[in-house]
Amino acid sequence: MAWRVVLWLLWFPMWLLKCVMKPFISLRYIRRSKKLPPIRNKLLLHSATALAHMIRNRQVTSEEVVKAFISRIRDVNPLLNCMMDNRFEAAILDARYVDRVVQTGAKSEQQMAKETPFFGVPLSVKESIAVKGLKHSAGQLRFEGRRAQEDAEAVKLMRASGAIPLLVTSTPELCMMIETYNKIIGTTNNPYDLRRTPSGSSGGEAALLASAGSVIGLGSDIGGSLRIPAAFTGIFAHKPTPGVVSHSGHNPTSTDENWGRFFTIGPMSRYAEDLAAMLKVLAHENADKLQLDEKVDIRTIKVYYMQDDGGSVLTNGVSREIKEAIARVVEYLQTTHAIVAQKVDIKEMRHANALSGPIIIQLNGITSVHRTDVHPKPWGSIFMDLLRFCTCLSDCTFTTICYAILKKLSLLIPTAKLQKLKNRNESLKKEFSQLLGNNGVFLYPTFIDCANFHLESYYKMLNLSYTMIMNALELPVTNCHVGMNKQGLPIGIQVVAAPFQDRLSLAVAKEIEVAFGGWVEPPASEKVA
Template identity: 45%
Template sequence: MALTGIERIQKLLFDAFLAVCFILYRFLCARPTENKRKLPPVSNPLLAVSATQLAGRIRRREVSSVEVVQAYIDRIQQVNPLLNAVVKDRFSAALQEAAQVDKLIDEEPGGEEVLADRLPFLGVPLSVKESFGLQGMPHTSGIVSRRGVLAAADAPPVALLKRAGAIPLGVTNTSEGCMWAESHNHLYGITSNPYDLERMPGGSSGGEGSLLAAAGAVIGLGSDIGGSIRMPCFFNGVFGHKTTPGVVSNENQYPPYSGRHEEYASAGPMCRYAEDLLPMLKIMAGPNAPMLSLDEKVELKKLRFFNIPDDGGSPLVSPVSKELREIQKRVVERLEADLGLSVQEVRFPELRYGFRIWDAYMSLPDKEGKPPVPITEQFGEPGRPMWPMWEALKSLLGKSDHTVAAIGVSVLENTSWSRPSAFLVGLKEKLQKDVEELLGTDGVLLYPSHPRVAPKHHHALFRPFDFAYTGIINILGLPVTQCPLGLNGEGLPMGVQVVSGKLQDRLPLAVARYLENAFGGWREPPADIHRMKMV
């Protein structure tokens, strides 16, 4: 669907505003960074073990929880000055809780099997996206007006993971209001990608993705309404799963979901090792876990595999890069060679309108006719709503409490782009029907996670709709796992989305474990040679 004349003018004005802001930022506000900075190497072997294996070692008393928690605290203290991923820690409390875990293990009469069943992640460190309630910790989503707001209680998936024995180390950075592809806000600052500190780690769960990739965490918690788990996992070379909506509770997150957002939003696990995805999801789903049949064995050779190399050429979205096309092609070839099956390439022309469909459906009212809470209100909470054009003027002088991205999103909310149309609704309904019929209960679909590897800081402002590759999956309500596929020639992570039918989450989780074995999974970011010698 071509843009109307008015929409073209709106887009040109918006692009011009972004260009002016970016130029002013680069030349007036941004401080020069030291080139080629790298993280210190991962030296403690405890940091290179999955959470599942760590829990087993702790239960068997091969290592104490205190040792494991201290190893991760040490690593965070090493890398966080470079990454700005953790915005508030609880290290002292975590060490106390780890000591209590070690005491419990010493006193447990039932032994390892009882602990494994009752507390599967006992003593294992956990990182939490700051938009989730973690009792006593900041709960702002990077919004300046919420400075000082602390969570009064744990969000349900946080509480469930803690009940399973996991020990939170702190909360991680997000984009302002969790509404942008880069984790940057004027409360905590900007988070960097551990593979290249001049690049973005994605958003809104960018602090989680960055910390996991840097071996500052082994398991983490994210949320996703347009790609906020999958983009950070893709940019940082780790695993992330967007659950079938309605399975994991979305309560006690900020911003709260409204309108029909609950139909598209999902909390889910983020981790470095694929074997941790399923047990994490099983815990986070709580009483809804039986809906997913996660204990049912998946035989990959009995699945039907499909491949979509791109969205068909949307004028609003970057073309998929050659390197990402090639790596996805290699996945297809590897599947066919290893499993003795044929991967069918399919096309859905409706995917060209992925962003427009996502945008339209995000603005729909709920069943009672109540529209979503305006973004401007969420950005101003608990005070007055944000005035986008006033903030745009202030931002040109470096005086706004809001990022350029947040202002831009607020401006776009008030354009005709966010109005549903019969044309877009028809496209979505046809796409939904065709994809669900294709996948059924045994189909798996490969689709690009993003059209390009991690961009440099702020460059997402010039291609703001590239998240359409993840966002359209939200609107379809399908479960999907982002899987890392090694590094490109510049040492940046590549990956692919693995999609299945509703409630068939176990299928992409099984494929994730296969792809980890086939392509190596997480790779340690390049280390600072000088620091390596010092160590």
């Protein structure tokens, strides 16, 4: 009952905010959007897997590839505002080393492909994930000068695979918002419409990838931070089975022993074929558990789907275009592979906010702007920071203050009630496990609509339940790009699998990419001659 009251207390101000803000937003963005420069260098249009193959075969040098991406980043960043820091000069030196190794012939092509599958390929990284020597503030103004002393484990593994980090990309403060804004560089824009958000918290990473400023990247996810940005920008992203990929070197982090059950670092890419290869690298010692080298026969996969959450009163309705996208994927799988897809009605999905919110909010020791080791009286500091924010004197963003308030409100939930919610969550987890088994996937919306105008997300927060429930259920999920809507905005859906069956959702993602065309170049300001 207590958490239901909290949810309704959240719903009312969001409804009020929508009434106030929607007319303002509609008027503010009546102007047309500027467009990105066109993609002139065709090297930018290859997948990371293809680029690595070309470098190994001496069809192109790593230096040429790295310089092509650096040039593209410099072209698009003034419009996207997604770069927090870079290592361009060091990356060129890394690329020259790769080229010397290739030229010497010391290693065969097969050896390089096996040991260093991304040899010479550029990599971008969300700024909350440590890259040695680059900024690592997680969007906090008070820590703007903080630099990573060493690579996060995920970055180390990608370097070991031959990838060359180029830059770190923008994130909202402490990754606590689905709109990418921080007080260090400001707002990050969506390449398909600069008036709109790429979402968050991996929004800078998604915006750069979608604009062809990068080809593969690393993001993180505890409530949809990989998947919603990918959906808003028309790329692919994978939230792995929890515990498979190391989350060391991430800011924020948590001392809670359950942190790794719900939070994960994961791969992002313009091309679906790169995700499995990246996951194999990132999983490292756990890769065998995922059986990523096992060939997947699409015809044997069982497909289940829901086109909305079943009618929650706390969420908005899913747009017709997203429902139709799920229907098109189902129809394609049925007609092309003779798969009998089954529409299901999982009753508990309409209670996703209640089942996922308390479990994640109540994790202890999460890095925040109100940690008790910094503030002896955290509730008093929250009140003061809220007051400072209202008078434009706070160096914190509104959502980090809201998190602290939600954290305090969640403490009102009686222990018995929280345990009941956890039991219901466990029951739903078993239901999904039985439904999917070792050869099933579940199709589900990533979000209720496509890329929002800036500020719209503030009154749509409760719709995070579509992605957050998958974190609470500890399921692997791939966001898949399924064409464009009538406004020229990307449409994304989730493909969910059972734990350690990541290969199934990744295989379906590749099939969807083939069927629906995959990534689409953002509109350009001029045509290439």
